[in-house]
Amino acid sequence: MWHDSQMTRVEHWVVAQRQGQIAALNMLGQREKFDAVPFFWSQHYDVPINYVGHAEQWDEITVDGDIKTKDCLLKYKHKGRVLAVASIFRDLASLEAEVKMEHGAAL
Numbered sequence: 001m002w003h004d005s006q007m008t009r010v011e012h013w014v015v016a017q018r019q020g021q022i023a024a025l026n027m028l029g030q031r032e033k034f035d036a037v038p039f040f041w042s043q044h045y046d047v048p049i050n051y052v053g054h055a056e057q058w059d060e061i062t063v064d065g066d067i068k069t070k071d072c073l074l075k076y077k078h079k080g081r082v083l084a085v086a087s088i089f090r091d092l093a094s095l096e097a098e099v100k101m102e103h104g105a106a107l
């Protein structure tokens with residue numbers, strides 16, 4: 001569950017790993033909520049794509065940088081709010097976006 005308490009199915013392994021950690025803590029008696037920001041990366045030949053957040057619908061995509069030269073950060077927005085970020089060779093920006101989303105900060 002993430003963002004406005006929506007139930008979200010994310011089929012990527014970092015999310016699966018983090019869910020396993022929370023499930024294990026709860027089996028040991030802790031009462032932890034799973035609210036990690038969804039994250040995945042995917043390698044497409046020489047193009048690694050990092051994706052943070054979850055956007056099923058958006059009304060705007062902003063592009064910082066250049067997709068063709070494989071140096072970019074895309075923001076998927078709905079009504080001005082950033083729901084997800086996809087990047088190519090912008091690992092630090094991707095991690096920073098994840099931290100901001102974790103804290104509910106605006107991007």
Ligand SMILES: Cc1cc2nc3c(=O)[nH]c(=O)nc-3n(C[C@H](O)[C@H](O)[C@H](O)COP(=O)(O)OP(=O)(O)OC[C@H]3O[C@@H](n4cnc5c(N)ncnc54)[C@H](O)[C@@H]3O)c2cc1C
Pocket residue numbers: 010011012013014016039040041042043
């Ligand atoms: C081709 C492909 C490419 C992918 N690429 C990416 C990627 O680039 N990035 C990314 O983040 N994710 C990727 N994924 C998704 C990622 O692999 C899955 O989301 C993740 O592995 C899910 O983890 P899981 O533990 O929930 O399930 P699984 O990894 O499927 O593990 C389930 C385990 O349970 C076992 N099992 C099933 N039934 C039983 C049973 N009855 N008894 C005992 N054991 C059982 C299975 O054998 C399996 O070992 C990819 C998936 C595929 C198929």
